[in-house]
Structures are given as structure tokens and as C-alpha cells.
Amino acid sequence: MSLVSRTHPGYGRGDHTIDVELLDDSELIAELRGLFARDDYRPPMPPTVALEVHALSKRADADIDAIVGLVERDAMLAAEVLRIAQSPAYAARMPPRTLGEAVMRLGLGNLMQVVWQAALNAKVFKAKAYEAPMGSLRRHSVAMAHASRAVAAHTSVAEDQAFLFGLLHDIGFAACFIALAERRQREPIDVRQEAAALDALHAEAGETLAQLWNLPKELELCVGHHTVAEIQGYAHPLLATGLVAQHLVEELGFGLIVDDVALEHTSGAAYARAKDSLALADGVIAGLRSDLEMRLPKALGEG
Numbered sequence: 001m002s003l004v005s006r007t008h009p010g011y012g013r014g015d016h017t018i019d020v021e022l023l024d025d026s027e028l029i030a031e032l033r034g035l036f037a038r039d040d041y042r043p044p045m046p047p048t049v050a051l052e053v054h055a056l057s058k059r060a061d062a063d064i065d066a067i068v069g070l071v072e073r074d075a076m077l078a079a080e081v082l083r084i085a086q087s088p089a090y091a092a093r094m095p096p097r098t099l100g101e102a103v104m105r106l107g108l109g110n111l112m113q114v115v116w117q118a119a120l121n122a123k124v125f126k127a128k129a130y131e132a133p134m135g136s137l138r139r140h141s142v143a144m145a146h147a148s149r150a151v152a153a154h155t156s157v158a159e160d161q162a163f164l165f166g167l168l169h170d171i172g173f174a175a176c177f178i179a180l181a182e183r184r185q186r187e188p189i190d191v192r193q194e195a196a197a198l199d200a201l202h203a204e205a206g207e208t209l210a211q212l213w214n215l216p217k218e219l220e221l222c223v224g225h226h227t228v229a230e231i232q233g234y235a236h237p238l239l240a241t242g243l244v245a246q247h248l249v250e251e252l253g254f255g256l257i258v259d260d261v262a263l264e265h266t267s268g269a270a271y272a273r274a275k276d277s278l279a280l281a282d283g284v285i286a287g288l289r290s291d292l293e294m295r296l297p298k299a300l301g302e303g
């Protein structure tokens with residue numbers, strides 16, 4: 001792969017074409033692909049508790065005490081669930097004091113969203129030597145979760161599914177940073193220099209991770225295809241919802257950026273197709289933008 005395209009100064013700052021064929025020759029892509037394909041590859045934290053809570057909450061006879069019990073099994077996760085439940089995005093005037101109180105107040109739908117966010121914060125969005133990009137990834141992913149849910153409210157997509165997709169869509173970046181952090185006797189890479197290579201690989205890496213975590217098949221497919229609005233030529237509402245959300249969060253300053261360099265690039269054409277396929281009028285997009293401009297800083301504890 002040519003160094004010129006890898007370090008393109010305008011990368012991530014507009015609508016230009018990246019030669020993916022050339023990127024396929026990248027040493028970094030080859031190395032990471034090889035690593036993810038190995039039998040002994042250990043993915044970052046299969047969120048067992050999150051998956052168990054997810055499965056339990058889908059049952060018609062879901063018992064809140066049983067769910068609290070599951071979350072409590074993992075002290076770090078429990079503390080993170082409580083912390084998020086106390087944040088302005090969820091807390092009423094009196095923030096919950098205990099996990100049980102938090103769960104009662106959140107209700108099952110919100111609880112699932114908080115558990116997933118906590119699971120990723122506590123165990124996945126962490127890699128020594130990659131703290132800055134992981135911090136940006138965490139911020140972008142939470143913004144995407146809230147934005148995707150807001151967009152979904154104007155479509156046929158279920159809001160909780162959109163939230164989870166937004167939160168998980170870029171987990172491939174986390175898989176890459178963690179794999180790079182675990183390389184023995186190797187210096188950390190400059191992610192800004194390798195932005196194009198990481199961008200080219202992250203959807204595929206995310207699909208691998210989603211598969212290893214046994215996530216629902218549709219979610220796995222959408223994570224793997226989230227840079228386009230279609231799967232095998234057919235518009236997919238969840239993908240389209242994510243693309244519209246991605247466009248909005250980037251506009252509002254919640255993109256995946258490290259030191260002014262965008263780590264992912266979403267094409268304007270893909271956004272236009274997504275918006276059309278969901279039949280979202282310009283007025284709806286404008287309303288979403290101003291609503292998210294107010295809500296995202298709160299959701300991220302920045303407001």
C-alpha cells in the first residue's frame with residue numbers, strides 16, 4: 001500500500017475516494033487480519049454478563065431480581081451500571097443510591113442499554129497505550145447509541161435495537177487497539193498515520209468480534225456492513241439508521257477523531273442513500289440535529 005494514500009492529509013475531512021485495493025496490501029491490515037483469524041485469538045471481554053442479562057430481559061417472565069443478581073455478579077459492571085444510571089441522561093431529580101433502585105427506575109428497556117454501555121466501558125474500551133483513541137471511541141459510541149435511537153423513532157426500526165447497534169457499530173476499532181496493545185516488544189502505532197488502514201478493517205474486525213460474542217445474527221451483519229446502507233444490494237433500515245446517526249454525530253462534533261484526524265470516513269453518498277431509503281425529510285433531520293445538540297452533551301456527562 002502506498003504511504004501517500006495512508007497519510008493523505010485530507011483523510012477524514014471531506015468526500016474523497018480511498019483506494020481499498022491498495023489498502024488491502026497494508027502490512028497492518030495483514031497482520032491484524034492474521035491475528036483475528038488465529039485459533040488462539042482471544043477477543044476482548046466476551047461480555048458474558050451483558051449477554052446473559054440481554055437474554056433474560058427478552059423473556060416474557062423476566063424477573064427484575066434475577067437481573068439485578070446477574071449484574072451484581074460482576075462488581076465492576078455493577079458499579080458502572082450505577083454510575084451511568086446516576087448520570088443526567090437517566091437520573092431524575094434524586095439519583096438512585098443502589099443498584100436495585102437504579103434497575104427499578106430504569107425499567108427493562110433502559111436497563112439493557114445501560115448494561116451494555118457499562119460492559120463496554122468496564123472491559124472493552126480499554127487498552128494501555130491507546131487511551132486517546134479508546135476515549136474518543138467510547139465517546140463516539142455512546143453518542144451514536146443515543147443518536148441512532150433518536151433516528152429510529154422516525155423509522156420502523158426498534159429503538160432499543162438501534163441503541164445497541166449504535167453502541168456496538170465500531171467495536172472493530174476496539175478489537176484493533178487491544179490487539180495492537182497486546183503485541184509483545186512492539187512500539188504502539190500512531191493511529192493517525194494508520195487511520196485509513198484501520199478504517200478499512202474496522203467493520204470486518206467488528207463482525208468477527210460480534211460473531212465471537214454470539215450477538216444476534218442481524219446485529220453481527222450490520223456491524224460488518226455499517227459503512228454502507230445496503231446488504232447485497234438491498235437497503236437495510238438498521239444500517240440506514242446508523243448512517244444517518246453517524247452523519248449527525250459527526251456534524252455535532254462527536255465523530256471518532258484523534259488530534260483532529262478522523263479515524264473513519266463515511267461517504268456523503270452512503271448518507272444520502274440512507275436518508276432516502278428511510279424517507280426522512282430535511283425538516284426531520286434538522287429537528288433531530290437540534291434535539292441531539294442539546295441531548296448528547298448530557299448523555300456524555302459533558303453538559
Ligand SMILES: [Fe+2]
Pocket residue numbers: 140144169170246256264
Ligand atoms: Fe462510527
Ligand SMILES: [Fe+2]
Pocket residue numbers: 169170202226264
Ligand atoms: Fe465505523
